Amino acid sequence: MPxxxxxxxxxxxxxxxxxxxxxxQITPARFLKATTRQGFGNKLFFDWRYAPxxxxxxxxVLNNPEFSGSILVAGKNFGSGSSxxxxxxxxxxxxxxxxxxxxxxxxxKSNALNNGLLPVQVSEDFIARIFEAIEKDSKTTLTxxxxxxTISIDSLQISESFEISAYKKSCLLNxxxxxxxxxxKSAEIERWEEADTxxx
Amino acid sequence: MNSNQKPKTIIDKIWDKHVxxxxxPETSVFYIDRHxxxxxxxxxxxxxxxxxxxxxxxxxxxxxTADHNIPTQNQHLTIHDELSRLQVNTxxxxxxxxxxxxxxxxxxxxxxxxxxxxxxxxxxPGMTIVxxxxxxxxxxxxxTIAFGIGTSEVEMVLASQCLILSKxxxxxINVDGKLGKGLKSKDIILYIISKIxxxxxxxxxVEFAGSAIRDLSMEARMTICNMSIEMGARGGLIAPDxxxxxxIKGREMAPKGEEWDKDLAYWKTLPSDPDAVFDKELYFxxxxxxxxxxxxxxxxxxxxxxxxIPTLDEIEPxxxxxxxxSLEYMGHSPGDEMLGKKVDYVFVGSCTNGRxxxxxxxxxxxxxxxxxxxxxxxxxPGSKQVEAQAKKEGLDKILAEAGFELxxxxxxxxxAMNEDKIPEGKYAVSTSNRNFEGRQGPGARTMLASPLTxxxxxxxxxxxxxxxxxxxxxxx
Numbered sequence: 001m002p003x004x005x006x007x008x009x010x011x012x013x014x015x016x017x018x019x020x021x022x023x024x025q026i027t028p029a030r031f032l033k034a035t036t037r038q039g040f041g042n043k044l045f046f047d048w049r050y051a052p053x054x055x056x057x058x059x060x061v062l063n064n065p066e067f068s069g070s071i072l073v074a075g076k077n078f079g080s081g082s083s084x085x086x087x088x089x090x091x092x093x094x095x096x097x098x099x100x101x102x103x104x105x106x107x108x109k110s111n112a113l114n115n116g117l118l119p120v121q122v123s124e125d126f127i128a129r130i131f132e133a134i135e136k137d138s139k140t141t142l143t144x145x146x147x148x149x150t151i152s153i154d155s156l157q158i159s160e161s162f163e164i165s166a167y168k169k170s171c172l173l174n175x176x177x178x179x180x181x182x183x184x185k186s187a188e189i190e191r192w193e194e195a196d197t198x199x200x
Numbered sequence: 201m202n203s204n205q206k207p208k209t210i211i212d213k214i215w216d217k218h219v220x221x222x223x224x225p226e227t228s229v230f231y232i233d234r235h236x237x238x239x240x241x242x243x244x245x246x247x248x249x250x251x252x253x254x255x256x257x258x259x260x261x262x263x264x265t266a267d268h269n270i271p272t273q274n275q276h277l278t279i280h281d282e283l284s285r286l287q288v289n290t291x292x293x294x295x296x297x298x299x300x301x302x303x304x305x306x307x308x309x310x311x312x313x314x315x316x317x318x319x320x321x322x323x324x325p326g327m328t329i330v331x332x333x334x335x336x337x338x339x340x341x342x343x344t345i346a347f348g349i350g351t352s353e354v355e356m357v358l359a360s361q362c363l364i365l366s367k368x369x370x371x372x373i374n375v376d377g378k379l380g381k382g383l384k385s386k387d388i389i390l391y392i393i394s395k396i397x398x399x400x401x402x403x404x405x406v407e408f409a410g411s412a413i414r415d416l417s418m419e420a421r422m423t424i425c426n427m428s429i430e431m432g433a434r435g436g437l438i439a440p441d442x443x444x445x446x447x448i449k450g451r452e453m454a455p456k457g458e459e460w461d462k463d464l465a466y467w468k469t470l471p472s473d474p475d476a477v478f479d480k481e482l483y484f485x486x487x488x489x490x491x492x493x494x495x496x497x498x499x500x501x502x503x504x505x506x507x508x509i510p511t512l513d514e515i516e517p518x519x520x521x522x523x524x525x526s527l528e529y530m531g532h533s534p535g536d537e538m539l540g541k542k543v544d545y546v547f548v549g550s551c552t553n554g555r556x557x558x559x560x561x562x563x564x565x566x567x568x569x570x571x572x573x574x575x576x577x578x579x580x581p582g583s584k585q586v587e588a589q590a591k592k593e594g595l596d597k598i599l600a601e602a603g604f605e606l607x608x609x610x611x612x613x614x615x616a617m618n619e620d621k622i623p624e625g626k627y628a629v630s631t632s633n634r635n636f637e638g639r640q641g642p643g644a645r646t647m648l649a650s651p652l653t654x655x656x657x658x659x660x661x662x663x664x665x666x667x668x669x670x671x672x673x674x675x676x
Contacts, residue, residue, distance in 0.1 A: 017521065020497075020498045022636045024636040024637070033240075033284055035243035077402070077432070080398055081430075083334040083348035083349060084240075085350035104402075107334060124518075167226075179355060183360060188221055189229070192221070
């Protein structure tokens with residue numbers, strides 16, 4: 001399943017200034033019993049979003065009509081814990097295209113990239129500026145430019161560059177998928193296996 | 201080591217040997233020797249393959265088990281929960297259609313994926329091992345590069361036996377000195393995570409070294425490597441030594457005869473070269489460690505059992521909101537003592553502490569004592585073989601005499617995907633690996649500890665230092 005291309009995005013954002021958001025919060029384990037990838041958006045942050053019984057918790061940001069957009073801005077160490085890709089599926093299915101944090105857990109980062117969800121890691125200073133700007137004006141927009149690897153707070157006209165592996169960048173810009181690439185290398189993989197057996 | 205080669209860490213030695221092809225200076229096609237799958241993170245990978253019209257490339261390199269969803273009582277009956285049953289049946293079907301070895305429910309080799317790999321001798325030094333499960337790092341105890349992956353990556357491995365990866369940085373964590381009585385390797389790893397935080401090793405692959413690590417049994421080493429992910433590490437490993445070789449030898453799928461000799465010679469080349477350079481080195485002294493317990497909602501929020509929960513002025517200002525949120529969830533206050541807090545549930549099990557040595561430690565501690573009345577305890581073996589061994593040793597009877605029941609194997613209350621859920625607001629002392637909000641059931645409050653601390657809590661009904669009992673009896 002090829003991923004959707006990502007080139008450049010300007011959007012309002014949803015602030016979640018909580019540190020160490022683990023994937024158990026993003027998609028609680030009891031929702032992992034599905035056998036398809038679809039429909040995880042309404043499970044996103046389920047236990048933070050809904051009280052037992054299903055009533056929306058008014059104090060949670062996804063239930064606050066003032067905030068919307070396809071960029072989630074979260075505290076450091078986002079996506080820690082379980083390797084469940086359901087967390088990336090839920091964020092993407094909900095409508096997020098970018099997650100900004102000052103620090104991402106490794107497995108979450110890979111899972112996000114494999115689904116066309118761009119993790120943008122910025123400095124502590126920069127993320128503090130984003131949270132401040134959103135607090136002043138909930139309609140603050142960010143622009144994420146993958147080609148130039150920059151993220152900007154548009155109203156303040158300040159920006160910062162972010163890192164991404166050259167390979168993953170090209171996958172996102174072009175909508176390429178790792179599996180197509182790996183399958184295209186099957187002859188080389190076989191040759192490597194034969195040589196490995198001889199050496200072993 | 202060839203004298204004109206740069207000294208290498210064990211991480212580099214195994215990593216470099218598995219690079220099939222460099223894509224660019226930081227990214228390569230990386231070969232996977234062993235792939236474990238379970239029912240929760242594999243169905244979408246198989247349907248992805250089907251949609252592309254692809255077949256499993258190397259079926260004999262993948263091994264499957266059902267563990268996350270399965271009940272821990274009455275396993276001979278149909279799985280009651282419809283969605284769990286569908287997931288387990290989907291795994292059965294996918295394995296049958298693709299020629300993958302399956303140790304499913306009721307198979308004598310069934311169990312938690314990270315318990316059965318080592319006990320069957322599938323996990324061997326120098327291998328690269330992946331599974332759609334973050335605790336795959338457990339297998340690092342044998343000197344392997346083992347790490348958790350997402351479902352898209354499960355599909356990649358099924359399709360090609362390879363992944364596209366960039367090499368992580370290398371860290372060595374040295375633990376020297378002698379671990380005190382009444383402490384387990386769980387206390388070492390909870391201590392390390394409490395010192396470096398739940399993200400202290402993110403971006404790194406970690407080698408655990410030092411005399412305190414060398415002194416540990418293989419099962420105790422697995423507990424350490426299991427929780428590498430809880431400090432953010434991609435994985436954690438321990439160089440193989442005689443303890444490793446003695447554990448593997450004779451196991452069902454271990455190499456035999458000439459093959460054993462050849463493999464052993466290779467395994468002996470794996471330890472880091474003496475002058476190998478790590479990107480980061482940390483040092484700890486095992487004699488500084490006391491029994492550990494967590495008080496918050498990530499594994500980095502742990503402390504020595506006699507210590508008090510930090511006060512706000514001990515926490516970085518930018519972390520105040522998250523700290524308060526966490527304590528509020530747990531129903532604790534800053535500055536609280538942990539000792540003496542009332543507990544409702546005790547869970548012994550999981551890929552962290554569900555092995556025979558863990559059950560022996562728990563049973564040895566509670567032998568001749570009685571379970572506290574306010575405690576509900578779930579004692580869950582990590583595999584059918586662990587269960588059988590526990591019964592052979594009479595541990596089930598020791599447990600029963602003290603008011604405990606040995607259940608059937610599975611992941612159980614570690615992530616509460618089956619019926620074993622801690623009720624909302626209740627406190628559980630758990631030998632598992634994660635104290636996240638809702639991890640053991642919506643609203644459940646988890647405190648992580650070793651099997652010995654869990655045993656002391658199960659007897660007193662409150663947070664208790666297991667060494668109080670030791671001084672009395674000195675039996676352990």
